[in-house]
Amino acid sequence: MTVETIAGGRYRIERVLGTGAMAKVLLAHDAELGREVAVKLLDEALAADPNFRARFAREARVAAGLSHPNIVTVFDVGEAEGRPFIVMELVPGHTLEERLQREGALSANDVLGIARQVCAGLEQAHANGLVHRDLKPGNLIERDDGTVKIADFGIARAVEGTELTEAGTVVGTAAYLAPEQAEAGTVTPATDLFALGVVLYELLTGRQPWKIDSLAQLAGRREAPPPELPANTPPGLRAAIERCLLPDAKDRPASAAEVERLLDERDRDTDATVLIPRAAPRRRRKRRSLAPFLVVAAGLVLLALAMLGLALGRGDDPPSTTETPAQVQPIPDGATPSEDARGLADWLRENAR
16 A cells, blocks of 8 residues: 555655565654654554554554663554554664675774664663564664664564564574574573674674574574684674673673673773883882992091001101001991991091001
């Protein structure tokens, strides 16, 4: 069908922004509030399932309760001629999938900036009990000012259990599925963190860690570690990606906030060489200056020589060399240079006779 207006004429459709496996995204004008919005109109095949419509409405309303700068805001939810729709904020920019196609691998600094923003949005959603379940570059919108927003919260949960799972809604994003999700196990916030690890790996390298074209290829992924990251990957980013991609959910970070701490803490460690102060130099024992001691000693020696010369001039006999020399005491050691000098003077007077 051709949709020109939605919700009794409140939203006037202007043009198609994009088409995916689950929905068509339309640019619309909100006549009531006078603003441009994005309307996601769900696929007719999905809409044919009344259970899905109920789940979708419930999850979309939970998503509408999220308010965070890194999450696309949901304004409204409803049905148009039996087809569920979501009215969202219009984000001027592009998806990270489009950026990858245009630029290829991104710089490590760009990936770190994106990672921190996605972590912040995921932490808010998980704190409110909402798991995305389909995190991928196509669901991450980068605004023109660099702000990254997560889109489509609630839709993936509503889709689970429908016949379209095998028809493309999950197969197309199988590379981002956590092992427990592919094995129909318990889905938790750690499931989103695995997908985050895949996204960051792809942004950094320009390729997915595993090439998966069908659900059957997911079976051996637990035993196949991803290829090595580039050698120049910052330690914090490397640690975050490697931890997020661990096959067992219990081994991954406990929360998106922990992933963000990994990024920040390990990056600070990288710069530790300029932040850690040098070790204090060893204190050397202060040596007493010999200058005063030498000056006094030289003066006393000159005085002794002068006295000897005076005695010879008077005709005094020099001391006999046959006499047994008196026992000479060592020069006393004073505690200070002045005491050393006085000790030397006393020693010279005693031994110069």
